[in-house]
Structure formats: C-alpha cells, structure tokens
Amino acid sequence: MNDTKRVIVALDYPDQISALKMADQLDPEKCRVKVGKELFTRAGPAVVEALHGKGFEVFLDLKFHDIPNTTAKAVRAAAEMGVWMVNVHASGGRRMMEAARNELEQVNGAQTLLIAVTVLTSMERQDLADLGLDIEPLEQVKRLARLTESSGLDGVVCSAQEVKPLRQIVSPGFQLVTPGIRPADAEVGDQKRIMTPGEAIIAGSTHLVIGRPITRAEVPVEALHRIEQEILAAR
Numbered sequence: 001m002n003d004t005k006r007v008i009v010a011l012d013y014p015d016q017i018s019a020l021k022m023a024d025q026l027d028p029e030k031c032r033v034k035v036g037k038e039l040f041t042r043a044g045p046a047v048v049e050a051l052h053g054k055g056f057e058v059f060l061d062l063k064f065h066d067i068p069n070t071t072a073k074a075v076r077a078a079a080e081m082g083v084w085m086v087n088v089h090a091s092g093g094r095r096m097m098e099a100a101r102n103e104l105e106q107v108n109g110a111q112t113l114l115i116a117v118t119v120l121t122s123m124e125r126q127d128l129a130d131l132g133l134d135i136e137p138l139e140q141v142k143r144l145a146r147l148t149e150s151s152g153l154d155g156v157v158c159s160a161q162e163v164k165p166l167r168q169i170v171s172p173g174f175q176l177v178t179p180g181i182r183p184a185d186a187e188v189g190d191q192k193r194i195m196t197p198g199e200a201i202i203a204g205s206t207h208l209v210i211g212r213p214i215t216r217a218e219v220p221v222e223a224l225h226r227i228e229q230e231i232l233a234a235r
C-alpha cells in the first residue's frame with residue numbers, strides 16, 4: 001500500500017481547544033485525525049473546519065445508523081464539510097448503505113470515502129450472544145464486510161485481528177480500518193479485540209485508528225513517535 005499516512009489519531013476530547021492543542025503537535029503530512037461523537041457533539045462543524053485549516057485530512061466518525069434517507073442526508077452533510085472519510089454502521093443494512101453511497105456520488109462523485117463499522121472492537125462473543133447472535137465476532141465481521149462491499153462502499157472498520165481472513169474475501173483496494181490498536185505496554189481499557197501497531201501493519205490493516213495510547217500518554221508526541229517506529233519496522 002502506497003499511502004504513507006497509516007495512522008489516524010482519534011481526537012477524543014471534550015472541547016475544541018484541547019483537540020486543536022493535540023493537533024498542533026501532529027504533522028498533517030504524516031497522519032490523519034478522527035473527529036468522533038464526543039468532540040463533534042460539543043464542537044460541531046467548526047472543529048472540522050479548524051482541522052482542515054491546519055492541513056489535516058479528517059475522518060468524521062459519527063457511525064450513522066438510521067433509515068436510508070436520514071443516513072444518506074447525514075452523509076451528504078459530512079461530504080459537504082469536505083471530510084476525507086465518513087462512516088455508517090453496516091448493521092443499518094444494504095438499502096441504508098446504498099442510499100448513502102448514491103448520495104455521495106451526487107455530492108462530489110464519491111470523493112469522500114465511505115466505510116462501515118462491522119462489529120465494534122469493544123465487543124466479544126458474549127456481547128453478540130446478548131444480542132441474539134450466537135456466533136464468533138469474526139463470522140459476523142465477514143458477513144457485514146461482504147454486505148458492505150456489495151453495497152458499493154469503500155471499506156470497513158474492523159479489528160486488526162480480522163484483517164487477514166477478511167483480505168481473502170474482499171477486493172485488494174477495499175479499506176480495512178482498524179481501531180483497537182494497543183502498543184504492548186499500553187492500557188487496554190474498554191477494547192477487547194486488540195492488536196499492536198506492528199502486528200496490525202503486518203496483518204495488512206489499511207489504516208490504524210489510535211486514540212488513548214497517544215492522547216493519554218504523558219508525552220503524546222513521543223508515544224506517536226514510538227508507534228511510527230514500530231510501524232516502520234513492521235513494513
């Protein structure tokens with residue numbers, strides 16, 4: 001894969017000032033940033049605009065999951081903000097994903113990448129059982145990845161643990177974006193299906209979404225640097 005910007009730093013902060021303070025320590029030539037539900041709910045489109053102003057490509061992670069029309073219009077709003085990538089939940093189904101995809105075609109010829117979350121990396125088999133799904137996360141991830149690709153989307157969010165088996169069933173250009181990344185010495189927290197940055201790169205993750213191991217580190221830039229070194233060594 002030619003893309004050298006493999007890391008997406010999750011700016012999970014409660015306000016724009018903290019998020020931009022972190023962004024100012026990052027190099028937009030080396031990584032991308034993610035704006036998620038907490039930051040966007042507090043700071044809105046202004047924070048996306050500010051990050052664009054600093055030269056960052058933004059993954060707007062609002063994981064839309066609604067009826068086809070509502071999801072499509074929300075995805076349109078994201079594309080009109082000029083974000084690099086936006087996501088929906090694959091469990092919203094084929095018609096929802098196709099509606100979102102078609103809407104993006106109309107906005108900017110689908111320049112904005114559209115991906116779908118399969119099974120959250122914080123979930124394990126028991127969580128699926130609670131939902132009435134008596135299968136391994138990998139099986140559900142495969143099912144949703146097939147559905148996502150055949151609905152015309154650009155990729156999925158999954159655990160790096162699932163990347164190898166997924167590569168065998170999706171096309172080479174399909175994006176496999178993996179959160180749940182934990183350097184060997186990092187706290188696991190609420191994540192369940194995790195991998196180290198090096199392992200994720202070796203497995204073939206397209207992009208690594210990393211939040212707390214960088215943003216909660218004593219010196220975030222040093223933590224990022226160590227991760228970058230690990231990625232370089234793995235490549």
Ligand SMILES: O=C(O)c1cc(=O)[nH]c(=O)n1[C@@H]1O[C@H](COP(=O)(O)O)[C@@H](O)[C@H]1O
Nearest residue numbers: 010036061120121157179180209210211212
């Ligand atoms: O869509 C996502 O980005 C996402 C999907 C998923 O399955 N798991 C997951 O952790 N994420 C996001 O990835 C980030 C991971 O952050 P850390 O666990 O702090 O590294 C968070 O912002 C999550 O919202």
